[in-house]
Amino acid sequence: MQIKDYPLITALSNDDLLLVQTASDDAFKSLKVSDLKSYIGVSSSSGSGSGSVTSYPSGMALLLDGGSLIDKSGNSRNASPIGDNSPLPATGIDGKKVLRWNGSGNQELQVTDFLDGTTGATLYCVYSVTGTGNYNLVRTYALDDYWHFIDGNGYIGTFQNVRHEAYPPSMPNSGNHLISIHASSTSYEVVLDTISKGSQSSSYASGDRFRIGTNDKSFSGDIALLLVYPQYVQPNSTSDLGVRNSIKSAYPSLSI
Template sequence: MQIKDYPLITALSDDDLLLVQTANDSAYKCITKANLFSGYSSTGGSTPTTPPTATDYPTGMKLWLEGGSLLDKSGNANHATPVGSSSPTVITSTSGKPALKWNGSGTQELQVTPFLQGTNGATLYCVFTASDGNYNLARTSGLDDYWRFVSGPGYFGTFRGGRIDNYPAVMPNSGSHLISVHAETGYYEVMLDNVSQGTQVGTFTPGDRFRIGTNDKAFGGDISLLLVYPNFIGKTFKDHLDCISAIKSKYPTLTIS
């Protein structure tokens, strides 16, 4: 049968997601209908000219926010909601993609019901446009932590019981970037644009909250992508390399090593 012969597929919208099992390794990948059809003839008879990669993030994430939406695309219903009456707006940002925009007022914090209880590690990927001053894009515990302090360094506490002062040494105050946080008991690493900012020791803490763009560190930038996995993914792991490849494909204007 040809693709056009499957009405359950052809009736979908282009941006609807399908779960596809690959033949070579029986792995499952998420892909949009548009990318599935990319390179096929109108009758669905030819082979794709380019393998679809833009949405091929490794599966298993607990949170997937993208496209300027507060709705979780991971299938776990970990949707984001405003803490107060104000929510980020939607703009066109990195690589021409929709993003959630904070205006610097300190009134647009988002919350997600905690979803990492019982885990032994976590990994976060975030494509964002930085702003000057303080900001904290992902808080998981009741800490006075910063992704960036006004003078430049970070005081990271995401997935930790205590913040690390002056780590990383310098965080950006402009431009679009990728941050990833890799945490498990005894190991902690922040990577900026896929470059390690050094490793730290410490006890992994899943936390009692998940807050995005916290009000006490008034963020003035935007977030295009936020992925959270309920396990440790090291920088040499295949899942990390695959995730970086997918992010590069979807956000080609990022400068990523």
């Protein structure tokens, strides 16, 4: 039967089946629409074709969400695994697709460095922790830095050329959280959920890399959202609250 003999389909549901031909052996196999969406990083929820149901304030440099390595900021800064292994798409917070790290210490991702020449940056990350050990979710410089160390504190170095000692204090080893990092030429502040960890006097450094879920810290948990703006966004400013409101609408169970 020729393709023209099939009726034209203008809408598909997530449970519909597609007939696909594999390149390796020319065999035909069935594939659910929902599985195809997950594979290419498009949300199965209603929303825009980009896969991001939530609309975040404009000007972002990087947007990873929906359990996908595809950058949805429009800048084509897709993530890729450092080695042979990658975090896998899974269902996580509020039933949303996430990227899941299993604690094996071999699932680190990289994005080509994109902050060179900037004078500040702000990062928002929705993540879930299932292990009680060390983790470092974003590294931008060759530092031995931690978002969480076994003593419960962070020794963070994201957007810095030296790590902070015992800062941020009291970082989580369980649960779902939003962390935001606000770095400028004169100050550095981490906000966890709604609590500021205090402002530090330090100078922003754009770094020479952008690594996610670094192998040396063996993260066990999920990253649901990673959103970066290439400028300083002041905590509790109108711009910051706009981002937070968008995140809250996407992940309503967050305590923010």
